[in-house]
Amino acid sequence: MSEPKRITLYAAIDSPFPHRVRLALEEAGATYDIIWISLIYDKQDWYEKKVNVGVGKVPYLVYGGPKLNPGDAPSPDSVQVPESLVINEFLADIFPNAGLLPTDPALRAKARLFAQYMDTKFLPAFAGFIFGLGMPVEGLLATIEGVQRMLPAEGFAVGEWSIADAAAMPFFMRLDQVLELNPPTIKEGEAARVREALDSARFVRIRKYIADNVARPSMAKTWDRDVHDTIDPEFKKRIERLMKTGKVNSDITVPIPAPA
Ligand SMILES: N[C@@H](CCC(=O)N[C@@H](CS)C(=O)NCC(=O)O)C(=O)O
Structure with a gap:
């Protein structure tokens, strides 16, 4: 070998x-x-x-x-x-034996569609909400519902864990973090509205999906409690720069948002 x-x-x-x-x-x-x-x-x-x-x-x-x-x-x-x-x-x-993608072509296609949905639908709604780009709460919730609709009744995006779940979970972890930090780019009361919706019966399936992912050692290794000590200050710096300059990242600059 x-x-x-x-x-x-x-x-x-x-x-x-x-x-x-x-x-x-x-x-x-x-x-x-x-x-x-x-x-x-x-x-x-x-x-x-x-x-x-x-x-x-x-x-x-x-x-x-x-x-x-x-x-x-x-x-x-x-x-x-x-x-x-x-x-x-x-x-x-x-790593063909690691099961990162299923072998069944139909499930592989499903995994790719799930990942594509995250980039083309969820991500613009998420960024639009957290960076104050005018995405309404319901727009964000509708895309989360879209993710939820793609999930099977139980388990991960395509049954067994796959890279489809890796495509989605970092955003759900950060959504949780951002709702807690409640930066000034989010309009007053909106973080609480999203939190309340996510805790309601409407999102019961996605809550279980997130919990199943969080229980995996891969998440514990990459997003432990200590990660907040490093990631929260970095996120705050990003918001501070955005409020001063309108710069979201190397690609996106927006009009400087009015503080919430
Ligand atoms: N489509 C890319 C997106 C990568 C991306 O946008 N990375 C951002 C960080 S969130 C970046 O490195 N930006 C460079 C910068 O802001 O200087 C991927 O999926 O890898």
């Missing part, structure tokens, strides 16, 4: 996208290194110059080549993959 290749993940603690990849790596039982990138005020220059060249987004996965330290350029012989959903498909391919 050939030697397993080294895996390095570039990630930022407050971003849900690398969290997707960490969940898949943990579920696969992979050995991997993480290099942390700061996204707010002190982003490391070398990352966009030498690693995710000209893009600078996380996650970015390097497969193969020698051990990497912060500031190094990955070896040209390594496989380099951006984009969380593509990285997780790649991991499903290189």
